[in-house]
Amino acid sequence: MKVAIVGGGAAGMSAASRIKRLNPKMDVHVFEKSNFVSHAPCGIPFFVSGIVRDVEELCAYTADFFREERKINVHLNAEVVDIEYGKLEYVERGKSRTYEWDYLLFSTGASPIKISSSKKVYYVRSIEDAPKIRAVAEKSEKIVVVGCGYIGVEVVDALTNLGKKVVVIEKEYPLPDHDLEISKLLLNEMSKYAEVKSEEAVEEVREVGEKLIVETRENEYEADMVISAIGVKPNVELAKKLGVKLGESGAIRTDPFLRTNVENVYAAGDCAETTNIVTQKPDWIPLAAPANKMGFVAGSNIAGKRMKFPGALKSQMTSFKDxxxxxxxxxxxxxxxxxxxxxxxxxxxxxxxxxxxxxxxxxxxxxxxxxxxxxxxxxxxxxxxxxxxxxxxxxxxxxxxxxxxxxxxxxxxxxxxxxxxxxxxxxxxxxx
Amino acid sequence: MKVAIVGGGAAGMSAASRIKRLNPKMDVHVFEKSNFVSHAPCGIPFFVSGIVRDVEELCAYTADFFREERKINVHLNAEVVDIEYGKLEYVERGKSRTYEWDYLLFSTGASPIKISSSKKVYYVRSIEDAPKIRAVAEKSEKIVVVGCGYIGVEVVDALTNLGKKVVVIEKEYPLPDHDLEISKLLLNEMSKYAEVKSEEAVEEVREVGEKLIVETRENEYEADMVISAIGVKPNVELAKKLGVKLGESGAIRTDPFLRTNVENVYAAGDCAETTNIVTQKPDWIPLAAPANKMGFVAGSNIAGKRMKFPGALKSQMTSFKDxxxxxxxxxxxxxxxxxxxxxxxxxxxxxxxxxxxxxxxxxxxxxxxxxxxxxxxxxxxxxxxxxxxxxxxxxxxxxxxxxxxxxxxxxxxxxxxxxxxxxxxxxxxxxx
Incomplete structure (x- = not known):
């Protein structure tokens, strides 16, 4: 039995490991676009602040570990470019190849929502970008952070620890999925360290010479660097190509076994919907802890051990200073x-x-x-x-x-x- | 309606407050033997170490607060010496008085199990003793702690922080209700700061001149001071006098409404049994958090608002150094x-x-x-x-x-x- 896992992040590697543990005879291939597997984008703010020294530390394990210890065929820098039922085509170090599969898992993750075509606007998502973000931040005096969700908060915390002058612009209030009683307490604290602009929406980011101009309806902000963290969207292009149904959120619809509507095709992690335990409705909860467990469950089911994923609560935690x-x-x-x-x-x-x-x-x-x-x-x-x-x-x-x-x-x-x-x-x- | 509350610790004051909140017309009298109400013996180790400066801080509120803000008749230094159905006799500042009651709550707490008749052996229970313990500890060079449950651990932590030479003697292993996997890790850490004698039972403590000799089957230890924390027993003498039934643990048997077998007589806190949520059997769990809630529930029921107490899990937490x-x-x-x-x-x-x-x-x-x-x-x-x-x-x-x-x-x-x-x-x- 041949298993294709598209995406080697938390969910993909968790699934691959689980499959090989339960059923070592299965042939498991992981196709990962970047140069890293089991990468942890949640660690990027701590790399920017200098708490984490090497970007490799942001990977739970190396590709070689998975290859040698777990007998998983890991393909790095390998982008799946086409897919049909039972077969996929990928480009690995410039060469196009195909792989025939019996089971397939989409663990393609999510991508940042872009706010500008400028290359001087950075997104906190791929650990490959992290060294560049840190290097540019170090040279910058004034940085505008767009979006103040969890990642935005952590980036502002990191940048102000580095002594940077920071403006953070959020179209609602800091931590916009929280109620105002909470957001306002955070706003008070953040305002001691950064200029926080709530209820302001960014309309455009322009390059003007060496500088960037961030334009909102109300103001213009000049910056040496812009970091955007306004949210992510699920990577579902390949899934759509295969006829996989999406949910209302735009992420892949799954059942409790993490099956999609297409036979023997599963989805897990940030590209997939799950059940919100509180509402008992489908929800898209792109967070690392559920992603790992979804991978574990999808892997179990692919390997033949039936297991249900109960869903997630969207539990989150962060901090700003103390x-x-x-x-x-x-x-x-x-x-x-x-x-x-x-x-x-x-x-x-x-x-x-x-x-x-x-x-x-x-x-x-x-x-x-x-x-x-x-x-x-x-x-x-x-x-x-x-x-x-x-x-x-x-x-x-x-x-x-x-x-x-x-x-x-x-x-x-x-x-x-x-x-x-x-x-x-x-x-x-x-x-x- | 007249309510007598015997014991003004956590459970008693919690009950009294609840009754007055739900039914301000009830006449609530609290009889407390010591000079403090709502006292927190769990804080004593932190007083000994100097983290807590004044012993008054170990009381959640003062007697005057309860009298003035909550209209509770608090009697300090008031020992209930006799009891019969509907009436109790108490001695307050040397004078004997009676109080007639319609409802009665036993919240008489627990007392340390004594290991010696020597006055130089101290027990970590009454906050009135705390200043003496601290003063004697400060002058002592070598201190033997008998018993290494939670309180023992915290006392050893406090004393070693003060630079004292400490021997701790425990007849099982440190934290004896834990499994050995846990106890041994604690033992390793404690052994860096104190001499820990596991599986050694104290047989006698003798005064020899200014010193104390602690005798076990195996050894003799000389000390300037002995602190015993081998456990507590429920204070149930008055309850027995009233015909209240005890459980197997020796504490007062209660139903989920915290009623005893005697009509209109309740029990809460360290003198009473409750249900162990895991075993679903009666258990004696003399801990502060359940005691407070038991008081709350008993108070609700006395005031006419029916409420069940589901029991406790015996959840505990402590630390030794880091x-x-x-x-x-x-x-x-x-x-x-x-x-x-x-x-x-x-x-x-x-x-x-x-x-x-x-x-x-x-x-x-x-x-x-x-x-x-x-x-x-x-x-x-x-x-x-x-x-x-x-x-x-x-x-x-x-x-x-x-x-x-x-x-x-x-x-x-x-x-x-x-x-x-x-x-x-x-x-x-x-x-x-």
């Missing part, structure tokens, strides 16, 4: 967009015992009026453990009273005896 | 003692992304052979968030595959893309 931010499930505005009769509470509470003070955090909890929790957002100190707990409870379909009664550990330097999650739940219980 | 340790649910030995057909896995994994290394942690996951998780223990870096997640999943009766599929947030400086909990679950899934 401010941690996290979210799992839906924000209130997302909940309302999905038609939920949502109620919410926002509390600010000590992150640790009163007698060992170490900052506070703000928690917003969103629930259906019947009591089921739809999402939790948090910002401040000690956010990670609360988002870990919240994601776990949401995963199990928890109600507000579960957030109150869950027996979280108490340890004075790390948590108060009434955990902020419990405090939020206690307050929200009154509305149910 | 080593964090946590546990929720059952260890493997506890699981076997309860008759479960337990399987387990122990893994060591990076706490953060490979490219932003920040230590590792060891996770032990224990499950029933049918897949239900019974408990998680962890030691190392980044333990808190994993125990938060594990407690949340255990609370919802999760299976090993839930631990694999739960969508935990990925953020390179805080967590790897395959979280250690997920890695442990992936490995344990193979045995199911």
């Amino acid at each position: 401010l941690e931010i996290g979210k799992t499930g839906l924000s209130e505005k997302e909940a309302k967009k999905h038609g939920f009769d949502a109620i919410s509470v926002t509390i600010t509470s000590r992150a640790t015992a009163k007698y060992i003070p170490n900052g506070e955090l703000t928690v917003k909890m969103v629930a259906e009026r019947n009591g089921r929790v739809l999402g939790v957002q948090a910002i401040g100190k000690g956010v990670a453990k609360r988002i870990y707990a919240a994601a776990s409870l949401l995963y199990k379909n928890a109600k507000v009273e579960d957030f109150f009664f869950v027996d979280l550990p108490f340890y004075p330097p790390k948590s108060p005896v009434w955990d902020p999650l419990v405090v939020a739940a206690r307050k929200l219980m009154k509305s149910i | 080593l964090e340790i946590g546990k929720t649910g059952l260890s493997e030995k506890e699981a076997k003692k309860h008759g479960f057909d337990a399987i387990s896995v122990t893994i060591t994994s990076r706490a953060t992304a490979k490219y932003i290394p920040n230590g590792e942690l060891t996770v032990k996951m224990v499950a029933e052979r049918n897949g239900r998780v019974l408990g998680v223990q962890a030691i190392g870096k980044g333990v808190a968030k994993r125990i938060y997640a594990a407690a949340s999943l255990l609370y919802k009766n999760a299976k090993v595959e839930d631990f694999f599929f739960v969508d935990l947030p990925f953020y390179p400086p805080k967590s790897p893309v395959w979280d250690p909990l997920v890695v442990a679950a992936r490995k344990l899934m193979k045995s199911i």
